Amino acid sequence: MSQPAAALPGDPPGGRRAVAVWSLxxxxxxxxxxxxxSLGVAGIDAAERFHINASALSTFSILQLLVYAGMQIPVGLxxxxxxxxxxxxxxxxLFTAGQLAFALSHSYGTALASRALLGCxxxxxxxxxxxxxxxxxxxxxxPMIAQVAALFGMAGNLVSTxxxxxxxxxxxxxxxxxxxxSAGVLVLVLLLVFLKDHPEGHEPVAAPHSGKGFVRQQIQRxxxxxxxxxxxxxxxxxxxxxxxxxxxxxxxxxxxxQGLSRGTAxxxxxxxxxxxxxxxxxxxxxxxxxxxxxxxxxxxxxAATALVWATVIVxxxxxxxxxxxxxxxxxxxxxxxxxxxxxxxxxANPPERQGTASGIVNMGGFVASITTLxxxxxxxxxxxQNYRVAFCSVFVLEALGLSxxxxxxxxxxxxxxxxxxxxxxxxxxxxx
Numbered sequence: 001m002s003q004p005a006a007a008l009p010g011d012p013p014g015g016r017r018a019v020a021v022w023s024l025x026x027x028x029x030x031x032x033x034x035x036x037x038s039l040g041v042a043g044i045d046a047a048e049r050f051h052i053n054a055s056a057l058s059t060f061s062i063l064q065l066l067v068y069a070g071m072q073i074p075v076g077l078x079x080x081x082x083x084x085x086x087x088x089x090x091x092x093x094l095f096t097a098g099q100l101a102f103a104l105s106h107s108y109g110t111a112l113a114s115r116a117l118l119g120c121x122x123x124x125x126x127x128x129x130x131x132x133x134x135x136x137x138x139x140x141x142x143p144m145i146a147q148v149a150a151l152f153g154m155a156g157n158l159v160s161t162x163x164x165x166x167x168x169x170x171x172x173x174x175x176x177x178x179x180x181x182s183a184g185v186l187v188l189v190l191l192l193v194f195l196k197d198h199p200e201g202h203e204p205v206a207a208p209h210s211g212k213g214f215v216r217q218q219i220q221r222x223x224x225x226x227x228x229x230x231x232x233x234x235x236x237x238x239x240x241x242x243x244x245x246x247x248x249x250x251x252x253x254x255x256x257x258q259g260l261s262r263g264t265a266x267x268x269x270x271x272x273x274x275x276x277x278x279x280x281x282x283x284x285x286x287x288x289x290x291x292x293x294x295x296x297x298x299x300x301x302x303a304a305t306a307l308v309w310a311t312v313i314v315x316x317x318x319x320x321x322x323x324x325x326x327x328x329x330x331x332x333x334x335x336x337x338x339x340x341x342x343x344x345x346x347x348a349n350p351p352e353r354q355g356t357a358s359g360i361v362n363m364g365g366f367v368a369s370i371t372t373l374x375x376x377x378x379x380x381x382x383x384x385q386n387y388r389v390a391f392c393s394v395f396v397l398e399a400l401g402l403s404x405x406x407x408x409x410x411x412x413x414x415x416x417x418x419x420x421x422x423x424x425x426x427x428x429x430x431x432x
Contacts, residue, residue: 017199018136022145024187024195025132026152028088031183032125033156034164035099035118036064038180040157040247041165041266042173044255049173050108054252054385058377061248062370063112064119069366071123076359077215078124079131080352083197088128092191094121096184103177126153127358130342134354135198140288142346146339147284154276154335157246161269165262222357226412227348230405231357232364234298235341237401239365241305241394242334244372246272249391257387258318268328275332283336287343294340295409299402301337304330306398313388338365347416368397 039046039060047057078087098118105111126149133145167176222228245253246269254265286293308330312319319327341361349357372393379390 021194021196022129022132022136024190025084025088025129026149028092028187028191029125029129029149030152030156031187032091032095032122033153034159034180034183035095036122037157037160037246038099038164038177039064039115040269041160041251042168043248043251044262045168045173046111049106050111052108054380055377056108058248058373060112060115062373062377064115064122065247065366065370065373067116067119068123069363069370071120072127072359072363072366073219073356074359075124075127076356077218079128079355080218084128084132084135085191085195085197087124088195089188089191091121091124091128092184092188094118094124096121096181096188099184100178100181103174103181127355127362130358131355132197134346134351139347143287143339143343144284146342147280147287147336150335150339151277151280154273154280157276158270158273161246161266161273165266218353218356219360222345222349222353222360225345225348225357226408226415228345228357228360230408230412231341231343231345231348231361233341233401233404233408234295234344234364235338235361236364236368237302237398237405238298238305238334238340239338240334240368240372240397241309242272242276242331243365243369244376244394245269245331247369248373249376253387253391254324256385258324268324271325271328272332275329276335277332279333280336280339283333283339287340291343294343295405295413298337298340299405301330301333302398302402305334306395309391309394313391341365344412344416348412368401372397 043057046052046060047054050056075087095118098114098116098121101114101117102111105114129149130146133149134142137145164176164180167179171179244250250269250272251262251265254260254268255262258265260268283297286297308323308327312323312327315323341364342358345357345361346354375393375396376390379393380387383389
Protein backbone atom coordinates (compact mmCIF):
# COMPACT_ATOMS: atom_id res chain seq x y z
CA MET A 1 0.00 0.00 0.00
CA SER A 2 3.02 2.25 0.09
CA GLN A 3 3.32 2.40 -3.71
CA PRO A 4 1.15 4.15 -6.32
CA ALA A 5 -1.64 2.05 -7.76
CA ALA A 6 -0.67 0.03 -10.81
CA ALA A 7 -2.35 0.68 -14.13
CA LEU A 8 -5.52 -1.38 -14.45
CA PRO A 9 -7.17 -2.90 -17.54
CA GLY A 10 -9.46 -0.41 -19.20
CA ASP A 11 -7.91 2.64 -17.51
CA PRO A 12 -8.73 5.86 -19.43
CA PRO A 13 -5.68 7.46 -21.02
CA GLY A 14 -5.87 10.95 -19.50
CA GLY A 15 -4.12 13.60 -21.58
CA ARG A 16 -5.04 17.12 -22.68
CA ARG A 17 -8.60 16.29 -23.69
CA ALA A 18 -9.19 14.79 -20.26
CA VAL A 19 -7.83 17.91 -18.59
CA ALA A 20 -10.04 20.15 -20.72
CA VAL A 21 -13.26 18.23 -20.04
CA TRP A 22 -12.49 17.74 -16.36
CA SER A 23 -11.72 21.46 -16.05
CA LEU A 24 -15.31 22.25 -17.08
CA UNK A 25 -16.60 20.16 -14.21
CA UNK A 26 -14.15 21.80 -11.83
CA UNK A 27 -15.37 25.20 -13.07
CA UNK A 28 -18.90 24.27 -12.02
CA UNK A 29 -17.63 23.25 -8.59
CA UNK A 30 -15.66 26.52 -8.34
CA UNK A 31 -18.84 28.56 -8.87
CA UNK A 32 -20.80 26.36 -6.46
CA UNK A 33 -18.24 27.04 -3.71
CA UNK A 34 -18.47 30.79 -4.32
CA UNK A 35 -22.22 30.60 -3.78
CA UNK A 36 -21.95 28.18 -0.82
CA UNK A 37 -19.46 30.33 1.10
CA SER A 38 -20.86 33.74 0.17
CA LEU A 39 -22.81 33.85 3.43
CA GLY A 40 -19.56 33.47 5.38
CA VAL A 41 -18.56 37.06 4.57
CA ALA A 42 -22.13 38.36 4.84
CA GLY A 43 -23.14 36.93 8.22
CA ILE A 44 -23.16 40.26 10.04
CA ASP A 45 -24.98 41.95 7.13
CA ALA A 46 -27.54 39.13 7.03
CA ALA A 47 -28.24 39.51 10.74
CA GLU A 48 -28.94 43.21 10.20
CA ARG A 49 -30.93 42.74 6.97
CA PHE A 50 -33.28 40.10 8.39
CA HIS A 51 -33.21 41.27 12.05
CA ILE A 52 -32.16 37.88 13.46
CA ASN A 53 -30.03 36.58 16.35
CA ALA A 54 -27.12 34.11 16.31
CA SER A 55 -29.28 30.98 16.35
CA ALA A 56 -31.42 32.22 13.46
CA LEU A 57 -28.29 33.25 11.55
CA SER A 58 -26.78 29.79 11.98
CA THR A 59 -30.02 28.31 10.60
CA PHE A 60 -29.08 29.65 7.14
CA SER A 61 -25.95 27.53 6.98
CA ILE A 62 -27.48 24.62 8.88
CA LEU A 63 -30.40 24.35 6.47
CA GLN A 64 -28.13 24.72 3.46
CA LEU A 65 -25.80 21.98 4.72
CA LEU A 66 -28.69 19.82 5.91
CA VAL A 67 -30.08 19.79 2.38
CA TYR A 68 -26.57 19.19 1.03
CA ALA A 69 -25.92 16.26 3.36
CA GLY A 70 -29.36 14.77 2.82
CA MET A 71 -28.83 14.84 -0.95
CA GLN A 72 -25.47 13.05 -0.96
CA ILE A 73 -26.68 9.47 -1.26
CA PRO A 74 -29.48 10.33 -3.75
CA VAL A 75 -26.95 12.30 -5.81
CA GLY A 76 -24.49 9.42 -5.71
CA LEU A 77 -27.19 7.11 -7.04
CA UNK A 78 -28.13 9.68 -9.70
CA UNK A 79 -24.53 9.99 -10.88
CA UNK A 80 -24.17 6.22 -11.12
CA UNK A 81 -27.39 5.99 -13.11
CA UNK A 82 -27.64 9.19 -15.19
CA UNK A 83 -24.01 10.21 -15.66
CA UNK A 84 -22.12 13.35 -14.80
CA UNK A 85 -23.38 15.83 -17.38
CA UNK A 86 -27.07 15.56 -16.53
CA UNK A 87 -26.51 15.75 -12.78
CA UNK A 88 -24.08 18.66 -13.03
CA UNK A 89 -26.45 20.56 -15.34
CA UNK A 90 -29.33 20.17 -12.92
CA UNK A 91 -27.10 21.25 -10.06
CA UNK A 92 -26.09 24.46 -11.84
CA UNK A 93 -29.71 25.39 -12.53
CA LEU A 94 -30.65 24.89 -8.88
CA PHE A 95 -27.74 26.67 -7.19
CA THR A 96 -27.92 29.61 -9.60
CA ALA A 97 -31.64 30.02 -8.93
CA GLY A 98 -30.94 29.84 -5.21
CA GLN A 99 -28.25 32.53 -5.34
CA LEU A 100 -30.46 34.86 -7.37
CA ALA A 101 -33.43 34.33 -5.04
CA PHE A 102 -31.19 35.06 -2.04
CA ALA A 103 -30.19 38.34 -3.65
CA LEU A 104 -33.82 39.40 -3.97
CA SER A 105 -34.98 38.14 -0.55
CA HIS A 106 -36.28 40.65 1.98
CA SER A 107 -37.80 38.23 4.51
CA TYR A 108 -36.12 35.60 6.63
CA GLY A 109 -38.36 32.81 5.35
CA THR A 110 -37.69 33.54 1.69
CA ALA A 111 -33.96 33.76 2.33
CA LEU A 112 -34.04 30.37 4.09
CA ALA A 113 -35.81 28.77 1.13
CA SER A 114 -33.22 30.29 -1.21
CA ARG A 115 -30.31 28.79 0.73
CA ALA A 116 -32.04 25.40 0.76
CA LEU A 117 -32.38 25.53 -3.03
CA LEU A 118 -28.74 26.54 -3.32
CA GLY A 119 -27.71 23.66 -1.07
CA CYS A 120 -29.64 21.21 -3.24
CA UNK A 121 -27.80 22.30 -6.37
CA UNK A 122 -24.45 22.50 -4.60
CA UNK A 123 -24.91 18.88 -3.46
CA UNK A 124 -24.76 17.70 -7.07
CA UNK A 125 -21.36 19.14 -7.90
CA UNK A 126 -18.48 17.54 -6.04
CA UNK A 127 -19.47 13.88 -6.39
CA UNK A 128 -20.05 14.52 -10.09
CA UNK A 129 -16.58 16.04 -10.44
CA UNK A 130 -15.00 13.06 -8.67
CA UNK A 131 -16.84 10.70 -11.02
CA UNK A 132 -15.76 12.79 -14.03
CA UNK A 133 -12.11 12.51 -12.96
CA UNK A 134 -12.43 8.75 -12.50
CA UNK A 135 -13.87 8.41 -16.03
CA UNK A 136 -11.20 10.52 -17.75
CA UNK A 137 -7.97 9.77 -15.80
CA UNK A 138 -6.13 6.58 -14.79
CA UNK A 139 -6.91 5.28 -11.29
CA UNK A 140 -3.39 6.04 -10.03
CA UNK A 141 -4.09 9.75 -10.61
CA UNK A 142 -7.15 9.64 -8.34
CA PRO A 143 -5.66 11.20 -5.16
CA MET A 144 -4.07 14.12 -7.00
CA ILE A 145 -7.15 14.73 -9.17
CA ALA A 146 -9.36 14.86 -6.08
CA GLN A 147 -7.01 17.25 -4.26
CA VAL A 148 -6.71 19.56 -7.27
CA ALA A 149 -10.51 19.63 -7.60
CA ALA A 150 -10.76 20.61 -3.95
CA LEU A 151 -8.03 23.21 -4.50
CA PHE A 152 -10.08 24.96 -7.18
CA GLY A 153 -13.08 24.75 -4.89
CA MET A 154 -11.11 26.63 -2.26
CA ALA A 155 -10.22 29.19 -4.91
CA GLY A 156 -13.97 29.81 -5.07
CA ASN A 157 -13.86 30.40 -1.34
CA LEU A 158 -11.09 32.89 -1.96
CA VAL A 159 -13.34 34.79 -4.35
CA SER A 160 -15.94 34.98 -1.58
CA THR A 161 -13.56 36.25 1.08
CA UNK A 162 -11.77 38.76 -1.17
CA UNK A 163 -14.09 39.82 -3.97
CA UNK A 164 -17.62 39.36 -2.65
CA UNK A 165 -16.73 40.84 0.74
CA UNK A 166 -15.61 44.06 -0.94
CA UNK A 167 -18.50 44.19 -3.38
CA UNK A 168 -20.97 43.68 -0.56
CA UNK A 169 -19.89 46.90 1.10
CA UNK A 170 -19.49 48.92 -2.09
CA UNK A 171 -22.42 47.68 -4.21
CA UNK A 172 -24.87 46.45 -1.61
CA UNK A 173 -26.64 43.17 -0.94
CA UNK A 174 -28.85 42.78 -4.01
CA UNK A 175 -26.38 43.82 -6.69
CA UNK A 176 -23.58 41.69 -5.22
CA UNK A 177 -25.53 38.44 -4.94
CA UNK A 178 -27.50 38.93 -8.17
CA UNK A 179 -24.33 39.79 -10.09
CA UNK A 180 -22.58 36.67 -8.82
CA UNK A 181 -25.47 34.52 -10.11
CA SER A 182 -24.40 35.35 -13.69
CA ALA A 183 -21.38 33.07 -13.19
CA GLY A 184 -23.80 30.16 -12.86
CA VAL A 185 -25.38 30.98 -16.21
CA LEU A 186 -21.94 31.06 -17.87
CA VAL A 187 -20.79 27.65 -16.60
CA LEU A 188 -24.17 26.12 -17.51
CA VAL A 189 -23.73 27.14 -21.16
CA LEU A 190 -20.16 25.80 -21.26
CA LEU A 191 -21.21 22.55 -19.62
CA LEU A 192 -24.06 21.90 -22.04
CA VAL A 193 -21.91 22.58 -25.09
CA PHE A 194 -18.57 20.95 -24.25
CA LEU A 195 -18.76 18.46 -21.35
CA LYS A 196 -18.74 14.68 -22.01
CA ASP A 197 -19.22 11.96 -19.41
CA HIS A 198 -16.33 9.78 -20.63
CA PRO A 199 -13.77 9.46 -23.46
CA GLU A 200 -14.73 7.51 -26.55
CA GLY A 201 -13.96 3.83 -26.27
CA HIS A 202 -14.25 3.93 -22.48
CA GLU A 203 -17.98 3.74 -22.06
CA PRO A 204 -18.94 2.32 -18.66
CA VAL A 205 -20.26 -1.22 -18.59
CA ALA A 206 -24.03 -1.14 -18.47
CA ALA A 207 -25.32 -2.26 -15.08
CA PRO A 208 -28.92 -3.01 -14.09
CA HIS A 209 -30.51 -0.02 -12.37
CA SER A 210 -33.95 -1.34 -11.76
CA GLY A 211 -35.72 -4.04 -9.85
CA LYS A 212 -37.17 -4.26 -6.43
CA GLY A 213 -34.81 -3.05 -3.73
CA PHE A 214 -32.03 -1.90 -6.09
CA VAL A 215 -31.43 1.44 -4.34
CA ARG A 216 -31.39 -0.16 -0.91
CA GLN A 217 -29.00 -2.89 -2.09
CA GLN A 218 -26.70 -0.34 -3.74
CA ILE A 219 -26.43 1.64 -0.51
CA GLN A 220 -26.01 -1.48 1.62
CA ARG A 221 -23.22 -2.84 -0.55
CA UNK A 222 -21.32 0.44 -0.44
CA UNK A 223 -21.81 0.78 3.33
CA UNK A 224 -20.76 -2.84 3.94
CA UNK A 225 -17.26 -2.03 2.73
CA UNK A 226 -15.07 -0.94 5.69
CA UNK A 227 -13.22 1.44 3.37
CA UNK A 228 -16.45 3.37 2.76
CA UNK A 229 -17.13 3.68 6.48
CA UNK A 230 -13.53 4.62 7.28
CA UNK A 231 -13.62 7.25 4.54
CA UNK A 232 -16.82 8.70 5.93
CA UNK A 233 -15.37 9.04 9.44
CA UNK A 234 -12.14 10.57 8.11
CA UNK A 235 -14.23 13.13 6.25
CA UNK A 236 -16.44 13.64 9.33
CA UNK A 237 -13.48 14.29 11.63
CA UNK A 238 -11.29 16.49 9.49
CA UNK A 239 -13.59 18.67 7.41
CA UNK A 240 -15.93 20.40 9.83
CA UNK A 241 -13.61 22.71 11.89
CA UNK A 242 -12.59 24.69 8.82
CA UNK A 243 -16.09 24.49 7.32
CA UNK A 244 -17.67 25.98 10.45
CA UNK A 245 -15.01 28.70 10.57
CA UNK A 246 -15.25 29.68 6.91
CA UNK A 247 -18.94 29.16 6.34
CA UNK A 248 -20.29 31.25 9.19
CA UNK A 249 -18.57 31.67 12.57
CA UNK A 250 -15.03 32.69 11.62
CA UNK A 251 -15.81 36.32 10.82
CA UNK A 252 -17.99 36.96 13.91
CA UNK A 253 -15.43 35.20 16.15
CA UNK A 254 -12.50 37.24 14.87
CA UNK A 255 -14.41 40.54 14.96
CA UNK A 256 -16.54 40.17 18.10
CA UNK A 257 -14.43 37.85 20.27
CA GLN A 258 -10.92 38.78 19.14
CA GLY A 259 -11.46 42.48 18.53
CA LEU A 260 -10.15 42.55 14.96
CA SER A 261 -11.39 44.79 12.19
CA ARG A 262 -13.41 43.29 9.36
CA GLY A 263 -10.51 43.85 6.99
CA THR A 264 -8.03 41.98 9.19
CA ALA A 265 -10.52 39.19 9.82
CA UNK A 266 -11.07 38.87 6.08
CA UNK A 267 -7.33 38.51 5.53
CA UNK A 268 -7.19 35.70 8.09
CA UNK A 269 -10.07 33.91 6.39
CA UNK A 270 -8.17 34.31 3.14
CA UNK A 271 -5.16 32.71 4.82
CA UNK A 272 -7.26 29.62 5.61
CA UNK A 273 -8.11 29.33 1.92
CA UNK A 274 -4.53 29.84 0.73
CA UNK A 275 -3.24 27.30 3.24
CA UNK A 276 -5.86 24.82 2.04
CA UNK A 277 -4.72 25.22 -1.55
CA UNK A 278 -1.02 24.81 -0.73
CA UNK A 279 -1.50 21.85 1.60
CA UNK A 280 -3.82 20.16 -0.91
CA UNK A 281 -1.05 20.00 -3.51
CA UNK A 282 1.40 18.59 -0.96
CA UNK A 283 -1.03 15.98 0.37
CA UNK A 284 -1.99 14.93 -3.15
CA UNK A 285 1.65 14.32 -4.10
CA UNK A 286 2.41 12.42 -0.90
CA UNK A 287 -0.67 10.19 -1.09
CA UNK A 288 -0.20 9.52 -4.80
CA UNK A 289 3.27 8.14 -4.08
CA UNK A 290 2.74 6.57 -0.65
CA UNK A 291 -0.75 5.34 0.16
CA UNK A 292 0.37 4.30 3.63
CA UNK A 293 0.68 8.01 4.48
CA UNK A 294 -3.08 8.59 4.20
CA UNK A 295 -4.11 7.75 7.75
CA UNK A 296 -1.12 9.45 9.47
CA UNK A 297 -1.86 12.63 7.52
CA UNK A 298 -5.55 12.55 8.47
CA UNK A 299 -4.90 11.80 12.14
CA UNK A 300 -2.06 14.32 12.34
CA UNK A 301 -4.22 17.06 10.85
CA UNK A 302 -7.05 16.32 13.28
CA ALA A 303 -4.67 16.37 16.26
CA ALA A 304 -3.01 19.63 15.18
CA THR A 305 -6.42 21.26 14.66
CA ALA A 306 -7.61 20.26 18.13
CA LEU A 307 -4.39 21.48 19.78
CA VAL A 308 -4.37 24.90 18.11
CA TRP A 309 -8.14 25.37 18.56
CA ALA A 310 -7.79 24.61 22.30
CA THR A 311 -4.87 27.01 22.63
CA VAL A 312 -6.83 29.89 21.08
CA ILE A 313 -9.85 29.18 23.29
CA VAL A 314 -7.93 29.08 26.60
CA UNK A 315 -5.65 32.03 25.81
CA UNK A 316 -6.38 34.89 28.25
CA UNK A 317 -8.18 37.84 26.67
CA UNK A 318 -7.45 38.22 22.95
CA UNK A 319 -5.17 35.68 21.30
CA UNK A 320 -2.00 37.18 19.77
CA UNK A 321 -1.91 37.62 16.03
CA UNK A 322 0.77 34.96 15.54
CA UNK A 323 -1.48 32.38 17.19
CA UNK A 324 -4.48 33.34 15.06
CA UNK A 325 -2.26 33.01 11.98
CA UNK A 326 -1.17 29.54 13.08
CA UNK A 327 -4.79 28.59 13.67
CA UNK A 328 -5.79 29.68 10.18
CA UNK A 329 -2.87 27.84 8.58
CA UNK A 330 -3.74 24.62 10.44
CA UNK A 331 -7.44 24.99 9.60
CA UNK A 332 -6.39 25.23 5.98
CA UNK A 333 -5.10 21.64 6.17
CA UNK A 334 -8.54 20.33 7.18
CA UNK A 335 -9.93 20.34 3.65
CA UNK A 336 -7.09 18.32 2.08
CA UNK A 337 -7.21 15.89 5.01
CA UNK A 338 -10.94 15.35 4.48
CA UNK A 339 -10.27 14.43 0.83
CA UNK A 340 -8.36 11.40 2.07
CA UNK A 341 -11.72 9.91 2.98
CA UNK A 342 -12.61 9.54 -0.70
CA UNK A 343 -9.35 7.72 -1.34
CA UNK A 344 -10.32 5.08 1.22
CA UNK A 345 -13.76 4.61 -0.34
CA UNK A 346 -12.80 4.63 -4.02
CA UNK A 347 -10.77 1.36 -4.18
CA ALA A 348 -13.25 -0.33 -1.85
CA ASN A 349 -16.06 -0.14 -4.43
CA PRO A 350 -16.45 -1.12 -8.10
CA PRO A 351 -17.10 1.68 -10.63
CA GLU A 352 -20.85 1.12 -10.74
CA ARG A 353 -21.29 2.18 -7.12
CA GLN A 354 -18.46 4.65 -6.59
CA GLY A 355 -20.90 7.55 -6.81
CA THR A 356 -22.98 6.02 -4.02
CA ALA A 357 -19.89 5.42 -1.87
CA SER A 358 -18.66 8.97 -2.46
CA GLY A 359 -22.07 10.27 -1.39
CA ILE A 360 -21.81 8.37 1.89
CA VAL A 361 -18.31 9.75 2.52
CA ASN A 362 -19.24 13.31 1.62
CA MET A 363 -22.23 13.17 3.94
CA GLY A 364 -19.93 12.58 6.93
CA GLY A 365 -18.22 15.96 7.02
CA PHE A 366 -21.39 17.88 6.35
CA VAL A 367 -23.30 16.13 9.13
CA ALA A 368 -20.49 17.14 11.50
CA SER A 369 -20.58 20.70 10.15
CA ILE A 370 -24.35 20.97 10.60
CA THR A 371 -24.14 19.69 14.16
CA THR A 372 -21.37 22.11 15.09
CA LEU A 373 -22.98 25.11 13.41
CA UNK A 374 -26.14 24.47 15.40
CA UNK A 375 -24.28 23.83 18.66
CA UNK A 376 -22.21 27.02 18.35
CA UNK A 377 -25.28 29.15 17.62
CA UNK A 378 -27.28 27.73 20.52
CA UNK A 379 -24.38 28.02 22.95
CA UNK A 380 -23.69 31.61 21.91
CA UNK A 381 -27.29 32.59 22.63
CA UNK A 382 -27.34 30.62 25.89
CA UNK A 383 -24.04 31.96 27.25
CA UNK A 384 -24.37 35.56 26.11
CA GLN A 385 -21.96 35.34 23.15
CA ASN A 386 -19.26 33.35 24.96
CA TYR A 387 -17.19 31.97 22.09
CA ARG A 388 -14.88 30.03 24.42
CA VAL A 389 -17.75 27.82 25.56
CA ALA A 390 -19.45 27.66 22.18
CA PHE A 391 -16.33 26.54 20.32
CA CYS A 392 -15.72 23.69 22.79
CA SER A 393 -18.39 21.76 20.85
CA VAL A 394 -15.70 21.08 18.24
CA PHE A 395 -13.89 18.67 20.57
CA VAL A 396 -16.95 16.48 21.09
CA LEU A 397 -17.29 15.81 17.36
CA GLU A 398 -13.56 15.27 16.90
CA ALA A 399 -13.46 12.72 19.73
CA LEU A 400 -16.36 10.79 18.20
CA GLY A 401 -14.76 10.74 14.76
CA LEU A 402 -11.32 9.72 16.00
CA SER A 403 -12.76 6.80 17.95
CA UNK A 404 -14.45 5.46 14.81
CA UNK A 405 -11.33 5.91 12.65
CA UNK A 406 -9.23 3.94 15.12
CA UNK A 407 -11.89 1.23 15.26
CA UNK A 408 -12.11 0.75 11.48
CA UNK A 409 -8.56 1.37 10.28
CA UNK A 410 -7.20 -2.20 10.50
CA UNK A 411 -10.25 -3.80 8.89
CA UNK A 412 -10.26 -1.32 6.00
CA UNK A 413 -6.56 -1.67 5.37
CA UNK A 414 -6.78 -5.48 5.29
CA UNK A 415 -9.67 -5.31 2.83
CA UNK A 416 -7.84 -2.88 0.56
CA UNK A 417 -4.74 -5.09 0.55
CA UNK A 418 -6.91 -7.99 -0.63
CA UNK A 419 -8.38 -5.90 -3.44
CA UNK A 420 -4.95 -4.59 -4.49
CA UNK A 421 -3.62 -8.14 -4.84
CA UNK A 422 -6.71 -9.18 -6.82
CA UNK A 423 -6.34 -6.20 -9.17
CA UNK A 424 -2.70 -7.01 -9.87
CA UNK A 425 -3.54 -10.64 -10.60
CA UNK A 426 -6.27 -9.45 -12.99
CA UNK A 427 -3.77 -7.14 -14.70
CA UNK A 428 -1.29 -9.97 -15.21
CA UNK A 429 -3.91 -12.36 -16.59
CA UNK A 430 -5.87 -9.93 -18.76
CA UNK A 431 -6.31 -11.45 -22.29
CA UNK A 432 -4.16 -10.00 -25.06
